Amino acid sequence: MSTDPSPPVASLIDGARVAVSEPLPNEVDPADAAPTESHALAVADHDEKGAAQIGHGEPEVKDLGWNERVERVPQPLVGGLPNEELWTLVRRFNKQMYHVKATPFDPPGGLDLNIADEDEFSPDKLRSNVERLYMTVIVGMASFGKHIARLRSWNEFRRTGAFCVTYYLAWFMNFLMPALFIMVITLIVYPPSRTYLFPPAPLALVDAKSGGLKKPIAGVLGSHSSLTGAPEKHHGEAVEQEAHNFVSSFGAIAMSTAAGKHPENPEQEEKSSAEKTVPDPTDIAMGAADAKKSANGKAVAPTHDKTKKPVEIAMWEKARPIMHVLGDIADGWERFSNALSPTSPFPKHKPRLKIAGLVAPMLLTSLFVDAYMFTKASSFITGIVFFGDPIISRIVPWLNREFPGWQKLLELRNTVLKGVPSNAQLTITLLRIGEASKAPLPPPPRSGSPVPNDPANITMDDVPPEVSPTDVTAAAAPDAQMLKQHEPEHEEEHKKPIGKRLLGFLKGTTKTGVSTALGVDKLKATAGSEHAKNRLGVLQEKSEVDPAGPVELEGRYRGKKGYIYIITSAASPCVCFTTERYSGKGQLGKLDFSIAIADIIELKNMGGLGWKSKMVVGWAMDREIVNGLEIVEKNGQSKMLTAIPLREELFNRLVAMGGQKWESW
Secondary structure, eight states: OOOSOOOOSGGGHHHHHTTSOOOOTTOOOHHHHOOSHHHHHHHSOOSSOOGGGSOOOOSSOOOSSTTSOGGGSOSOSBTTBOHHHHHHHHHHHHHHOOEEEEOSSOOGGGOOOEEOTTOOOOHHHHHHHHHHHIIIIIHHHHHHHHHHHHHHHTSSHHHHHHHHHHHHHHHHTTOHHHHHHHHHHHHHHOTHHHHHHSOOOOGGGBOTTTOSBOOOTTSSOOOSSSSSOOOOSSTTHHHHHHHHHHHHHHHHHHHHHHHTOOOSSHHHHHHOSHHHHSOOGGGOOTTHHHHHHHHTTOOOOTTTOSSHHHHHHHHHHHHHHHHHHHHHHHHHHHHHHHHHSOOTTSOSSHHHHHHHHHHHHHHHHHHHOOHHHHHHHHHHHHHHHHHOHHHHHHHHHHHHHHSTTHHHHTSGGGTTTTTOOOHHHHHHHHHHHHHHTTOOOOOOOOOOSOOOOOOOOOOGGGSOTTSOHHHHHHHHSOOHHHHHHHSOOOOOGGGSOHHHHHHHHHHHHHHHHHHHHHHHHHHHHHHTOHHHHHHTTOEEESSOOOOOOSSEEEEEETTEEEEEEEEOSSSSOEEEEESSOOOSSSOOOOOSEEEEGGGEEEEEEEOSSOHHHHHHHHHHHOEEEOOEEEEEETTSOEEEEEOOTTHHHHHHHHHHHSOOOEEEO
16 A cells, blocks of 8 residues: 555545535535534544544645554544543544434434444354453443452551441441431542542452452553553553453353363363364364264254254344343443543533432432332332232333333433433544544554553552552562463474364465465456455455545455545545555546445444355464455445445545434344
8 A cells, every 4th residue: 555645635526526426405514514523522622632624725635643653643633632531532433433324303401422322243243242342341440449358458558447437427427318318429429539438449459358469360461441451552452451351261161161071071172182183172163062962972963953953043033132131231331430530622520410319319318218228119019019010010011102112211321411422422423523523533553563561550549659669560560470471381393282283274275265265256346246356465464554535445356456535625525445556746536436435324343254155264374364344325226345445434534524413223
């Protein structure tokens, strides 16, 4: 890919205008329509501004450092938000967003990009939601548990003593519950109280059992917010990698369970040389459970097993609701987090006051309701829920008939958390800010080189005042023995087990077969096969992606290699494709297609290969699969762009440019 700077957009207008649909007489500029709070915030005049919020008064898009090193990108890009945190949000947004559709209806809660009720299921999306659950709920609960362990340990004597005295004083005065609600309201309304009452500490340094210091599992404190303390090159990457391995470990356990991997006779298994020559059944996804039955002499012929297909159908039917629930839980956690610690440009005080207003009546109630009254009321309500089904079954249909969608009105995102974004809604708002100022946000930096095992910087604000800095430094320092244990094993060829040699031979054979198949694809594409055309150019070497953007990106259309241009200064902003690269002089060459941004109603990330082929090709070829993007217009026509190295950046620009109200599918 060329390293030339992006072409000025103004000089492309005349060449592209011929293929762009003319705006309708009643069409409103998306930047002025502001159909959601996200759109309104994107064009608002913010008090605290970053480089992407300062208008430059030119029709061309301003390059804020798409091809620059991290140190040379303006700091901050968005006012009130460090670049590292911004890039963490964008990086996780790219992992979460697969498919969006425009909706003509006002979104609930005033913010678009909510998860659609009938969103599509895919294993990738399920994995993404489980990873989000780890990064939000699991890490958050682990942090809470370690705070409790620190309080109980009395290692921080003055803080634990103050909590203890306050607790028993409130208990003696029968003021325990009011005191608890007062503390909760204080933590919500006055953020500095959080670090005062619960001083932060790197998660990996705290022992969840004793509450004292411990050596991080990774052998070095390379990150503050991860549970292992693993080193990271950019902020947030360690937690993301933990989440990835968390899901992979569950998959390995599930596969081991399906295969029945259990040493019935450890001594015999250890002496057996056959185990070393046969591939591990956990490496084989299909038929693992059947292999277990066969090994035990209890195999059931497929035609005799009447439960296999019904169970598979039932599991897949339940997979989508489970995925949806996991996504809702992660969204809810993110909204609460963004309400308690708002990120610019969203309001800083209103969400906290609303949540505190919800807790205040509980405080007043606790002043007059004693434990006996609370127990009696709780048991009474429990009885109504348990025995009141005849009444409830009549009330619910009546509510559905008289007040359609009443359940949606009771959701937290439409009541207490109305206007509070999830991380995805926050990210698209930040992307829209850049597009509104014609200064697209630079993509997150890519981690190509290995991460060094250097300890992260620790300041006095990162540890409790009662903890010795010497002890913290010793715990955070690299441990050579632990680091060596975590390094991947490198065995010499003559020492490799026979099973691994067979696997290496299989990999080489597969690589040859894949290379032959890809060569055949070129012949099929020449003969006119559309599927073969879409597979051309999908393999890329595992190296840093060449710089490009924000106006020009490489890609393919119907197998032809060319360039994707995003034009914002035309009569109607558009995205177009041409095989002739703009030279910097004259007009843009002949366009294969051009789509007005306002006409886009659907964007869908598409894999360069099917998921089975992707796994095999990626493993055998040691190369990355470059994916594509499908763009659907209002008239129902769709354009499939393939082999786009910077697909996420293209998706982010297109989803943030227009006035569409999106739903995530």
